[in-house]
Amino acid sequence: MKTEVRVRGKDFTGYRIVGAIAALLLALVFAWQLFELFDDDNLTVPEVRWGAAGDDSGVAGVLADDLITARSRLQDERYRTGPAPDGEVPANALGNEIFLTDEPLPRDTTLTRSWAMLDEDTGQMLQERQRVVGRSSLPYANAELFERPFARDWRLGLADFATHLGAIAIIGFSLLLALILAIRGRVPILEGRAHRTVKRFNLFERATHWMTSFSFIMLAITGVSIAYGDTLIRPFGDELLGATGWISTWGHPIFAPPFALGIVFMAVMWTMRNLPSRLDLHWLSKGGGFFSDDGHNPPARKFNAGQKLIFWSAILGGITMVLSGLTLMFPYYWLDLEGMSWAMLIHAILGVLLIAIFIGHIYIGTVGMQGAFWAMWGGNVDRNWAKEHHELWLAEIEDGKQGKA
Ligand code: HEM
Structure with missing residues (x-):
C-alpha cells in the first residue's frame, strides 16, 4: 500500500x-539552429553552375560561385587568423586571387605549395608517389588530388x-x-x-x-x-x-x-x-x-x-x-x-x-x-x-x- x-x-x-x-x-x-540546418548555405557540396553568369548555353565551364568562394576562403585563412595573425604573410600564402578561375592552374600552384609546406606529414601526403587521386569536374589541373568521393x-x-x-x-x-x-x-x-x-x-x-x-x-x-x-x-x-x-x-x-x-x-x-x-x-x-x-x-x-x-x-x-x-x-x-x-x-x-x-x-x-x-x-x-x-x-x-x- x-x-x-x-x-x-x-x-x-x-x-x-x-x-x-x-x-x-x-x-x-x-530555433535559430533549426533555421540554419535547413537554409541554403551548404559549404560542403558547392553548387556547380555551368556557363558564365546569365549564360545557360552549357558551353563555358565556370565554377565561380558564391559558395565555392566561401569554401575557398575557409581554406586560405589559416595564415591570417592562425597562431600569428600579425606575422609576416608567408611567401607561399594564397593571395586574394584564390583559385577561382576558368583557366587551369599550373600544377605547382601556390595552393599546392602552401598546403604541402604546412608540415612534414602533410607534405609527404602530397608527394607524387603517395597521392590519392579521385575524380573531379573542376577545371584546374590538380583538382583530382583534392576531390575524392570519400573526401x-x-x-x-x-x-x-x-x-x-x-x-x-x-x-x-x-x-x-x-x-x-x-x-x-x-x-x-x-x-x-x-x-x-x-x-x-x-x-x-x-x-x-x-x-x-x-x-x-x-x-x-x-x-x-x-x-x-x-x-x-x-x-x-x-x-x-x-x-x-x-x-x-x-x-x-x-x-x-x-x-x-x-x-x-x-x-x-x-x-x-x-x-x-x-x-x-x-x-x-x-x-x-x-x-x-x-x-x-x-x-x-x-x-x-x-x-x-x-x-x-x-x-x-x-x-x-x-x-x-x-x-x-x-x-x-x-x-x-x-x-x-x-x-x-x-x-x-x-x-x-x-x-x-x-x-x-x-x-x-x-x-x-x-x-x-x-x-x-x-x-x-x-x-x-x-x-x-x-x-x-x-x-x-x-x-x-x-x-x-
Ligand atoms: C561541474 C561539473 C560536474 C559536477 C557538478 C558533477 C557532480 C557529480 C556528483 C554530485 C556526483 C555524485 C553523485 C552521487 O552521489 O551518486 C558525480 C558522480 C560522477 N561524475 Fe560528475 N560532475 C561533474 C562533471 C563530471 C564530468 C565532466 C564527468 C566525466 C567526464 C563526471 C563523471 C562522473 C562519474 C563517472 C560519476 C560517478 C557515477 C555517477 O554518479 O553518475 N562528472 N558527479
Missing part, C-alpha cells in the same frame, strides 16, 4: 523561474552533420533540461534534511572526479572553439578568433593527459559497482522515480542505472576520445588517410554527444537534485537523501555489509 509522503523540503519556485527563463532563451537559439562524404559528415548534430544535441538537450526544471522543478529531499550525514566518496574519489571533470570541461571548451570558432567567435573579430584558436590548439592536448588518467582511476575505483544488475531494469522501467514525488523511488545500491550509464559513457566514450585524439595528434603514424578521416569524424561526433550527456550529469548533480552535489564536494550526503535515492546502499552501510553493483 502506498503511503503519502508530505514534502518537507524547501519550496523551489525560484529554480523553476530560472528554468523557464533559460528554456525561453534556449528555445530561441534552438566529399567526409566533409559532409564533418562540416555539416557533426556541426548541426552538435548544435542540436547540445542546445536541444539543454533546452529539455531547462523545461524539466521549469515544469517538474528541482527534485527535493522529500522528508527534508535529516541533519545526519553518511560518507559517500573518499578524498581520492573526489579528487579523481574533479580532475577528470575539470579536464573534460576544458577539453569541451577548447574543442568547441576549434570546431565552431568560425561561427561562434569570428563575429567578434578575426583577432579574437586567432587568439582563441591558438590557446585552444595548445590547450586541447594539454588537458588530455589528466582526463585520460582520471578515466583510468575511475575505471579502477568504480567498475565493480557499475556492473549491470537486474535492479537496473526495474529502476529504468520506473524512470528512476524522477517524474513523481510520491516517495517511492525504485531501490538502488551505490549507483543507480542512470549513474551506471553516465559511468560507462565516461569510460567507453573517454577511451574512444583519447584513442582517436592520440591518432589525430600523430597523423599517419598508424593510420592511412582514410583511417585519419574516420578518426576525425569519430572524435568530432562522439565529442559533441559526450558534451550533451555530461550537461545532463552536471544538471542532476547541481540544480536538478537537492543534496546531490555535496556527495562529490565534501564527500558526505544527508541520510534522508541516501534513503530516498540509494536505499539498498544505505542499508549496506548501516548493516556493515560489503557492497555489490
Whole structure:
C-alpha cells in the first residue's frame, strides 16, 4: 500500500523561474539552429553552375560561385587568423586571387605549395608517389588530388552533420533540461534534511572526479572553439578568433593527459559497482522515480542505472576520445588517410554527444537534485537523501555489509 509522503523540503519556485527563463532563451537559439540546418548555405557540396553568369548555353565551364568562394576562403585563412595573425604573410600564402578561375592552374600552384609546406606529414601526403587521386569536374589541373568521393562524404559528415548534430544535441538537450526544471522543478529531499550525514566518496574519489571533470570541461571548451570558432567567435573579430584558436590548439592536448588518467582511476575505483544488475531494469522501467514525488523511488545500491550509464559513457566514450585524439595528434603514424578521416569524424561526433550527456550529469548533480552535489564536494550526503535515492546502499552501510553493483 502506498503511503503519502508530505514534502518537507524547501519550496523551489525560484529554480523553476530560472528554468523557464533559460528554456525561453534556449528555445530561441534552438530555433535559430533549426533555421540554419535547413537554409541554403551548404559549404560542403558547392553548387556547380555551368556557363558564365546569365549564360545557360552549357558551353563555358565556370565554377565561380558564391559558395565555392566561401569554401575557398575557409581554406586560405589559416595564415591570417592562425597562431600569428600579425606575422609576416608567408611567401607561399594564397593571395586574394584564390583559385577561382576558368583557366587551369599550373600544377605547382601556390595552393599546392602552401598546403604541402604546412608540415612534414602533410607534405609527404602530397608527394607524387603517395597521392590519392579521385575524380573531379573542376577545371584546374590538380583538382583530382583534392576531390575524392570519400573526401566529399567526409566533409559532409564533418562540416555539416557533426556541426548541426552538435548544435542540436547540445542546445536541444539543454533546452529539455531547462523545461524539466521549469515544469517538474528541482527534485527535493522529500522528508527534508535529516541533519545526519553518511560518507559517500573518499578524498581520492573526489579528487579523481574533479580532475577528470575539470579536464573534460576544458577539453569541451577548447574543442568547441576549434570546431565552431568560425561561427561562434569570428563575429567578434578575426583577432579574437586567432587568439582563441591558438590557446585552444595548445590547450586541447594539454588537458588530455589528466582526463585520460582520471578515466583510468575511475575505471579502477568504480567498475565493480557499475556492473549491470537486474535492479537496473526495474529502476529504468520506473524512470528512476524522477517524474513523481510520491516517495517511492525504485531501490538502488551505490549507483543507480542512470549513474551506471553516465559511468560507462565516461569510460567507453573517454577511451574512444583519447584513442582517436592520440591518432589525430600523430597523423599517419598508424593510420592511412582514410583511417585519419574516420578518426576525425569519430572524435568530432562522439565529442559533441559526450558534451550533451555530461550537461545532463552536471544538471542532476547541481540544480536538478537537492543534496546531490555535496556527495562529490565534501564527500558526505544527508541520510534522508541516501534513503530516498540509494536505499539498498544505505542499508549496506548501516548493516556493515560489503557492497555489490
Ligand atoms: C561541474 C561539473 C560536474 C559536477 C557538478 C558533477 C557532480 C557529480 C556528483 C554530485 C556526483 C555524485 C553523485 C552521487 O552521489 O551518486 C558525480 C558522480 C560522477 N561524475 Fe560528475 N560532475 C561533474 C562533471 C563530471 C564530468 C565532466 C564527468 C566525466 C567526464 C563526471 C563523471 C562522473 C562519474 C563517472 C560519476 C560517478 C557515477 C555517477 O554518479 O553518475 N562528472 N558527479
